[in-house]
Amino acid sequence: MTTLYTxxxxxxxxxxxxxxxxxxxxxxxxxxxxxxxELPKLGRSLKxxxxxxxxxxxxxxxxxxxxxxxxxxEINDALAADPALVNSDAGSKAWFFKIKMAxxxxxxxxxxxxxxxxxxx
Numbered sequence: 212m213t214t215l216y217t218x219x220x221x222x223x224x225x226x227x228x229x230x231x232x233x234x235x236x237x238x239x240x241x242x243x244x245x246x247x248x249e250l251p252k253l254g255r256s257l258k259x260x261x262x263x264x265x266x267x268x269x270x271x272x273x274x275x276x277x278x279x280x281x282x283x284x285e286i287n288d289a290l291a292a293d294p295a296l297v298n299s300d301a302g303s304k305a306w307f308f309k310i311k312m313a314x315x316x317x318x319x320x321x322x323x324x325x326x327x328x329x330x331x332x
Contacts, residue, residue, distance in 0.1 A: 215318060216327035217278045222302065223321065229284065233306040234266065234275060234297065237331045242268040245297040250286040251308055257281060259317050264307050266297060275307055279317045285309040 213225040220238035223230040239245065247267040257263050257277035264275035286308045290296050296305040312318075322330060 215278075215321035215323065216330075217276070217321060218330060219276050219278075220331075221275060221278050223278050223318075224306075225318070228312050228315070229309050230279060230281070230312055231306045231309050232263075232275070232278060234301055235327070235331075236301045238273075239297050239301040239305075242266065242273060242297075243270040244268055245294045248290050248294040248297065248307070250291055251283045253283055253286060255283045257283065257310060266294075277310065278321065279310065280313040281310040282313070283308050284311045 215223045215225065216235065220235045221232055222235050223232050245266055245268045249265040251257065251263045257280065259277060259280045261277045262274040263277040263283075266273050266275055287306050290305055290307060299305070
């Protein structure tokens with residue numbers, strides 16, 4: 212499994228032609244206590260860089276962008292029921308949605324863990 216990152220602080224875990232997408236620990240630390248999450252609808256077609264979900268904290272609301280083009284094939288219902296998961300486990304249990312990738316070449320512009328660490332330093 213490969214994990215990649217965007218400059219907008221989303222992470223993607225790639226398994227075959229499906230990417231699981233969430234926000235990074237850095238992003239949740241900037242947001243503060245998350246109180247609400249709006250997830251995309253199943254079957255929704257997303258274009259790369261399109262706003263796909265919303266995360267709201269006591270400080271601000273922020274869009275979660277689709278890092279790649281594709282179709283939403285699964286959403287994390289547990290996250291909708293318990294938005295605080297973003298604060299306790301942003302990098303794992305608090306994934307937002309899974310997308311079936313339309314064009315894997317779009318992954319080329321994303322960062323690996325070392326590049327993302329340098330980006331947030």
